[in-house]
Amino acid sequence: MEKILIIGAGKSATYLIDYLLETANKKNRTIIVADLSLTLAEEKIKQNPRGLAKCIDLNDVVGRKKLIQESDLVISMLPAHLHPMIAEDCLEFSKHFFTASYESDALRKMQSEIEKKGLFFLNECGLDPGIDHMSAMKIIDEVHTKGYTILSFRSYTGGLMAPESDDNPWKYKFTWNPRNVVLAGQGTAKYLDNNEYKYIPYHKLFERFEKIAIENYGIFEGYANRDSLAYREVYNLQKTPTLLRGTLRKEGFCQAWNVFVQLGMTDDSFTINFESSKATKRTFLNSFLPFHETKTVEEKLTAYLPWIDEPILEKLTYLGLFSNEHLPLTQGSPAAILQAILEPKWLLQESDKDLIVMQHIFEIQTPKGIQTLTSSLVDQGINQTYTAMAKTVGLPLAIAVDLFMDGVIQSRGLLRPTSREIYHPILQALEKHGIIFREEHLD
Numbered sequence: 001m002e003k004i005l006i007i008g009a010g011k012s013a014t015y016l017i018d019y020l021l022e023t024a025n026k027k028n029r030t031i032i033v034a035d036l037s038l039t040l041a042e043e044k045i046k047q048n049p050r051g052l053a054k055c056i057d058l059n060d061v062v063g064r065k066k067l068i069q070e071s072d073l074v075i076s077m078l079p080a081h082l083h084p085m086i087a088e089d090c091l092e093f094s095k096h097f098f099t100a101s102y103e104s105d106a107l108r109k110m111q112s113e114i115e116k117k118g119l120f121f122l123n124e125c126g127l128d129p130g131i132d133h134m135s136a137m138k139i140i141d142e143v144h145t146k147g148y149t150i151l152s153f154r155s156y157t158g159g160l161m162a163p164e165s166d167d168n169p170w171k172y173k174f175t176w177n178p179r180n181v182v183l184a185g186q187g188t189a190k191y192l193d194n195n196e197y198k199y200i201p202y203h204k205l206f207e208r209f210e211k212i213a214i215e216n217y218g219i220f221e222g223y224a225n226r227d228s229l230a231y232r233e234v235y236n237l238q239k240t241p242t243l244l245r246g247t248l249r250k251e252g253f254c255q256a257w258n259v260f261v262q263l264g265m266t267d268d269s270f271t272i273n274f275e276s277s278k279a280t281k282r283t284f285l286n287s288f289l290p291f292h293e294t295k296t297v298e299e300k301l302t303a304y305l306p307w308i309d310e311p312i313l314e315k316l317t318y319l320g321l322f323s324n325e326h327l328p329l330t331q332g333s334p335a336a337i338l339q340a341i342l343e344p345k346w347l348l349q350e351s352d353k354d355l356i357v358m359q360h361i362f363e364i365q366t367p368k369g370i371q372t373l374t375s376s377l378v379d380q381g382i383n384q385t386y387t388a389m390a391k392t393v394g395l396p397l398a399i400a401v402d403l404f405m406d407g408v409i410q411s412r413g414l415l416r417p418t419s420r421e422i423y424h425p426i427l428q429a430l431e432k433h434g435i436i437f438r439e440e441h442l443d
Contacts, residue, residue: 021051065092076097080099080104084106087110131377154361156246161173220250221254271333355379396426
């Protein structure tokens with residue numbers, strides 16, 4: 001009997017667990033779901049006789065390694081910084097390893113040993129990274145096979161809210177790790193534009209966005225991800241003059257979020273300690289503004305950032321930043337305190353439906369001239385549990401595991417899903433679950 005170990009039973013694991021349990025009996029597999037919360041793990045297996053819930057404490061080295069040693073394949077759904085720990089255990093016991101997260105330097109250091117042992121370590125097989133790679137490579141390989149030249153490739157992805165659940169001024173709620181949202185974009189964005197290297201430092205990132213139109217869903221704002229240049233070789237686009245990967249938000253979000261960036265409220269490098277338990281959200285905002293004897297917090301803010309307009313003020317007011325509401329966290333980094341303010345305001349309600357939007361934009365040199373090709377995906381969630389985010393992160397990974405265990409994927413090594421052997425059957429399977437790209441050619 002094959003044993004598949006899933007470590008982490010959070011939101012993104014829902015579809016993953018369901019998919020693997022669905023065929024576990026037929027394929028004689030046991031799906032072990034391990035989480036710090038045994039109750040959560042038990043909930044996720046839904047009393048399926050082929051499911052096994054386990055409590056795992058990552059600090060219990062003996063217990064952790066025993067679980068991994070007794071499994072045939074391990075899927076890590078933990079926060080990204082914990083993947084190397086699990087990967088090292090998998091390497092020690094010669095177990096295959098899967099994640100939806102970015103391939104890290106720590107994993108790359110294991111590459112030669114992974115190859116030597118004939119193991120399959122697959123990273124970046126979720127949504128972004130994941131579906132973005134696979135859908136882009138499908139088109140890139142097709143274009144190259146025809147002998148055409150890709151002049152420009154821009155790709156954007158956003159985890160947002162469906163129109164009917166856009167019930168706050170930000171038109172945004174947390175559908176994935178809130179901390180990652182607050183810290184998103186930090187560092188310097190790097191990309192290529194008409195053969196010129198471009199760099200956007202964090203404090204300018206949310207001023208430099210592009211308007212992206214998605215049919216039936218309106219206009220979005222796309223800002224650059226950290227390092228698009230790293231994907232020139234991954235996508236076999238070494239000679240492509242323009243290459244940019246970015247993130248999508250609803251219209252108006254970027255300028256409002258830029259208020260936090262400019263004030264320093266997304267900084268995670270130092271700790272604030274509001275000694276009084278009576279500290280308010282207004283106190284927090286005021287702590288980032290210059291002192292003035294007579295001006296109010298509102299007046300100081302608009303004097304300090306004169307581009308702030310009424311829609312931005314409405315968004316800040318919605319969060320209670322001008323109010324005397326109790327500050328939910330009085331000690332922590334600015335980013336941590338901001339996150340504590342945002343979480344109850346951007347909380348998914350049971351009936352909320354989220355929205356995944358992805359668009360690739362290609363400019364292709366063909367014998368008939370330059371053509372623009374757009375490939376767009378829109379997927380809407382069902383409710384708070386079965387979100388589009390969980391679906392598009394968990395399903396590609398589950399399908400990849402299933403295909404590998406079935407022997408369809410024969411590759412070995414440290415890989416992303418960018419080869420046809422991997423992406424083609426996964427994309428085919430995703431289409432059966434409604435994850436379908438719409439391609440449009442504009443001559």
